[in-house]
Amino acid sequence: MSAGKLSKIETGKVRPTVQDVDLVLTALGVSQEVKEEFLATARAEATEATAWRLLRRTGPWKHQKTIRAIEAGTATLRLFQGQLVPGLLQTPEYARAVFSLPPGMPQETRARTVAARLERQSVLYESGRCFRFLICEHVLRWRISEPVVMALQLDRLVSVSRLPNVSLGVLPSDRRMPDFPMTCFSLHDDRLVIVETFHCEITTREPKDVQLYLDTFERFAAVAVYGDAMRALVEDVRDGFLPEQERPWRESTAG
Numbered sequence: 001m002s003a004g005k006l007s008k009i010e011t012g013k014v015r016p017t018v019q020d021v022d023l024v025l026t027a028l029g030v031s032q033e034v035k036e037e038f039l040a041t042a043r044a045e046a047t048e049a050t051a052w053r054l055l056r057r058t059g060p061w062k063h064q065k066t067i068r069a070i071e072a073g074t075a076t077l078r079l080f081q082g083q084l085v086p087g088l089l090q091t092p093e094y095a096r097a098v099f100s101l102p103p104g105m106p107q108e109t110r111a112r113t114v115a116a117r118l119e120r121q122s123v124l125y126e127s128g129r130c131f132r133f134l135i136c137e138h139v140l141r142w143r144i145s146e147p148v149v150m151a152l153q154l155d156r157l158v159s160v161s162r163l164p165n166v167s168l169g170v171l172p173s174d175r176r177m178p179d180f181p182m183t184c185f186s187l188h189d190d191r192l193v194i195v196e197t198f199h200c201e202i203t204t205r206e207p208k209d210v211q212l213y214l215d216t217f218e219r220f221a222a223v224a225v226y227g228d229a230m231r232a233l234v235e236d237v238r239d240g241f242l243p244e245q246e247r248p249w250r251e252s253t254a255g
Contacts, residue, residue: 017207018042046206051199060099060109064116067194071123074188075130078217082136082181083196084144085153087117088124089133089160089168094153097145124163131166134220136181137173140237147241154238158231169224170233178219187213 001023008014009024016024021042025035055063064087071077071088079086085094095114099105105113124131135157143150161168171177185195193213195202204210225233 015045015205016042018046047202047204047209049200049202052201055201056103056105059112060105061112061116064113064120068116068120068123070188070192070194071120075128076132076189077130078132078134078187078214079185080134080181080217080220081139081184083184084139084142085135085157086133088121088131089157090117091149091153091156092118093149094145094156097149101144124160124166127165129165131163132217132221133166133168134171134217134224135168136171137233137237140170140234141240151238151241154234154241157234158238161227161231167226168230169221169226170230171220171224172233175223178223179216185213185217187217190214 001020005014005020006024009016009020018039021038022035025038030038067087079088084098087095090098092114095117096110099110099113123129140154140157157168160166183195183197185193187193187210190210191205193204193210195204195213224230
């Protein structure tokens with residue numbers, strides 16, 4: 001380990017990896033018992049998992065404010081979604097549908113959580129920030145609400161894609177993919193990754209893990225469609241929802 005890196009760790013300018021802690025402790029000749037205690041702390045600092053049930057217990061709108069604070073300190077946000085439309089791009093109706101899914105929450109809690117999520121979206125219009133979104137095509141078709149809500153949500157994607165600081169790519173289902181969409185994740189610059197699973201949210205600052213997600217994001221980005229091609233794909237899916245919304249009206253007038 002270079003003297004420069006060691007100095008940065010000592011002054012708190014660089015967060016040590018688990019490997020760094022192991023190297024320093026070995027050089028100091030501490031006992032194996034003490035070393036294991038420090039290494040356990042280092043691993044906990046590098047990767048943290050928080051169960052959704054705990055976040056729901058403390059107030060899910062508070063978690064939205066925490067994410068907003070993280071996004072406020074992020075210059076470049078990369079977000080991969082294989083499950084649903086990213087929160088920063090959701091319409092109020094779509095967001096309400098998301099937070100109405102099981103396990104349900106009281107109406108007041110849901111309203112506060114939706115409001116907190118929508119407040120996060122103001123970051124899209126701040127200067128000096130860059131947003132790169134990747135969304136799998138099946139997310140556009142994944143019906144979590146009425147057809148009209150889905151159609152309006154897809155219109156929102158088309159609109160946001162025209163912002164100068166937003167890159168929105170869709171991964172078409174007819175292209176060969178470089179990997180599986182095992183989970184959704186967000187990259188905050190090159191320092192932090194937030195991963196969502198069914199039971200918890202995982203946060204990691206471990207450099208090797210962060211690099212793994214950076215590489216994964218770029219592999220998916222290479223096969224996505226952007227610009228007019230992306231908007232044409234989204235609008236085609238949107239148009240598929242519209243006839244369903246119009247059909248009951250047509251049938252009632254025909255009768």
